[in-house]
Amino acid sequence: MRKQFRVFRVRAQTKQLSDVIPLPASVRPDPAVTFTITAGTAVSAVGEAAGVAAHLNLPISADGSVRLLLDETLAAEAYRLAITADSVTLSGGSPQGLFWGVQTVLQLGEVLPGGVIEDAPRYAYRGAMLDLARHFFTAAEVKAHIDLLVQFKINHLHLHLTDDQGWRLEIPGWPRLTEVSGGAGTGVDGTGPGFLTLAEYADVVAYAAERFVTIVPEIDMPGHVNAVHVAYPELTADGQAVAPRTDAEVGYSSLVAGMEETYAFVEDVIKTVADLTPGPYLHIGGDECLSTPPEDYRTFLARVLPLPGKYGKRAVGWHEIAAADLPETAVVQFWRIEGDEPNVTRAAAAGRQVIMAPADRTYLDMKYDADTRLGLDWAGHLSVERAYDWDPADRLPGVGEEALLGVEAPLWSETLRSVADVQYLTLPRLPAIAEVAWSPRGSRDWESFRARLAAFGPRWDAAGIAYHRSAEIDWP
Numbered sequence: 001m002r003k004q005f006r007v008f009r010v011r012a013q014t015k016q017l018s019d020v021i022p023l024p025a026s027v028r029p030d031p032a033v034t035f036t037i038t039a040g041t042a043v044s045a046v047g048e049a050a051g052v053a054a055h056l057n058l059p060i061s062a063d064g065s066v067r068l069l070l071d072e073t074l075a076a077e078a079y080r081l082a083i084t085a086d087s088v089t090l091s092g093g094s095p096q097g098l099f100w101g102v103q104t105v106l107q108l109g110e111v112l113p114g115g116v117i118e119d120a121p122r123y124a125y126r127g128a129m130l131d132l133a134r135h136f137f138t139a140a141e142v143k144a145h146i147d148l149l150v151q152f153k154i155n156h157l158h159l160h161l162t163d164d165q166g167w168r169l170e171i172p173g174w175p176r177l178t179e180v181s182g183g184a185g186t187g188v189d190g191t192g193p194g195f196l197t198l199a200e201y202a203d204v205v206a207y208a209a210e211r212f213v214t215i216v217p218e219i220d221m222p223g224h225v226n227a228v229h230v231a232y233p234e235l236t237a238d239g240q241a242v243a244p245r246t247d248a249e250v251g252y253s254s255l256v257a258g259m260e261e262t263y264a265f266v267e268d269v270i271k272t273v274a275d276l277t278p279g280p281y282l283h284i285g286g287d288e289c290l291s292t293p294p295e296d297y298r299t300f301l302a303r304v305l306p307l308p309g310k311y312g313k314r315a316v317g318w319h320e321i322a323a324a325d326l327p328e329t330a331v332v333q334f335w336r337i338e339g340d341e342p343n344v345t346r347a348a349a350a351g352r353q354v355i356m357a358p359a360d361r362t363y364l365d366m367k368y369d370a371d372t373r374l375g376l377d378w379a380g381h382l383s384v385e386r387a388y389d390w391d392p393a394d395r396l397p398g399v400g401e402e403a404l405l406g407v408e409a410p411l412w413s414e415t416l417r418s419v420a421d422v423q424y425l426t427l428p429r430l431p432a433i434a435e436v437a438w439s440p441r442g443s444r445d446w447e448s449f450r451a452r453l454a455a456f457g458p459r460w461d462a463a464g465i466a467y468h469r470s471a472e473i474d475w476p
């Protein structure tokens with residue numbers, strides 16, 4: 001972190017208090033003063049605040065001029081940052097709010113502009129998704145990705161752990177899921193095998209929790225299950241072995257709704273994943289079940305949607321699940337590119353919460369433009385401006401602000417082969433979607449955003465991050 005401050009030294013003098021992404025809810029600059037962090041600057045923080053202070057990487061001292069404290073009059077994720085010539089006071093409604101305030105301080109750099117920021121998120125759920133099934137990323141790589149996400153106050157990481165090509169989480173009692181379907185040759189094009197052991201998953205969950213990020217595990221069903229059938233042919237309709245698939249087709253595999261063995265398997269997996277996951281959500285997929293007859297789809301969901309609740313979790317599913325009766329606590333994740341989705345509108349009217357992830361605005365695996373060397377284009381091209389210039393509360397009729405749990409930016413990995421590929425598609429669009437999810441609607445402005453975004457170029461260059469130098473941004 002000291003290094004991060006140093007990277008900013010050259011440009012630090014020109015920073016303004018509002019040079020932060022996502023834009024804070026309220027900024028009152030005091031241009032007459034700055035506070036400079038030097039080798040002698042210490043932080044004072046006690047109790048839970050001290051744990052958060054560690055993320056500033058400054059020495060801790062009882063009389064430090066940077067003070068971190070908890071203020072229970074603030075909302076849990078809210079913080080207040082007051083910068084004067086001789087002190088910095090950061091108050092948070094909870095350690096999580098303090099942590100977001102720390103991210104703001106880290107973005108402002110070594111010479112902090114004077115004034116007061118009062119900040120709180122628009123949405124409780126600000127998510128990113130990483131697909132570990134089409135191409136596996138190790139626990140260390142996922143942790144590094146979390147470091148990137150939290151800089152933009154993303155607080156949920158949805159892990160797409162299973163799909164036709166591979167199964168990426170160890171499940172006791174079902175060893176072939178990972179031995180076979182997490183082994184060599186799995187992943188799109190047969191590259192990117194691997195899986196998280198129980199200990200590795202727990203390590204990722206703990207690392208995320210220390211950064212106030214909730215892991216949302218997804219076990220995709222009843223479609224997207226070829227890897228299950230490769231490992232356990234007894235779960236197919238005819239008990240016959242199926243061939244592994246490393247192409248990028250979707251919609252051809254399905255668990256069998258009319259077989260009790262299906263539900264024994266599913267309940268075992270859901271119980272295991274629920275036990276491993278401290279967060280409140282368990283994503284059961286439900287998307288693109290093109291080879292599951294609609295009647296079977298509803299039968300399957302009637303049995304499976306209550307299971308996360310049975311094990312203490314809220315079921316999340318892609319918006320197709322809104323065709324079924326949803327438990328009260330279920331969450332619908334909308335991903336469609338155009339048109340209405342009457343089932344989602346109906347679910348929202350009945351009080352179900354919705355996560356907005358329309359593919360044409362939030363899918364980080366879409367190409368930026370026709371020249372982008374990675375990614376897909378079925379939802380069109382997703383420029384930085386398109387990722388920024390939309391509003392979640394306007395997207396679906398009857399699904400307004402009060403129905404929204406939040407916003408998510410999914411990254412599917414069919415075309416990804418490395419961490420650099422992840423960075424290339426994530427930056428700089430993730431910061432745009434993070435601002436959509438955090439900042440007050442009325443404060444958002446593309447020209448302001450692109451100017452603030454430009455300042456990240458040198459930081460990313462210095463850190464060796466493979467971001468896309470989009471021509472939409474005037475990088476310095």
Ligand code: TNX
Nearest residue numbers: 250287288318335365376412
């Ligand atoms: C659709 S959108 C999918 C995924 C693909 C993705 C590629 C959704 C819920 N499912 O299976 O990976 O498109 O963009």
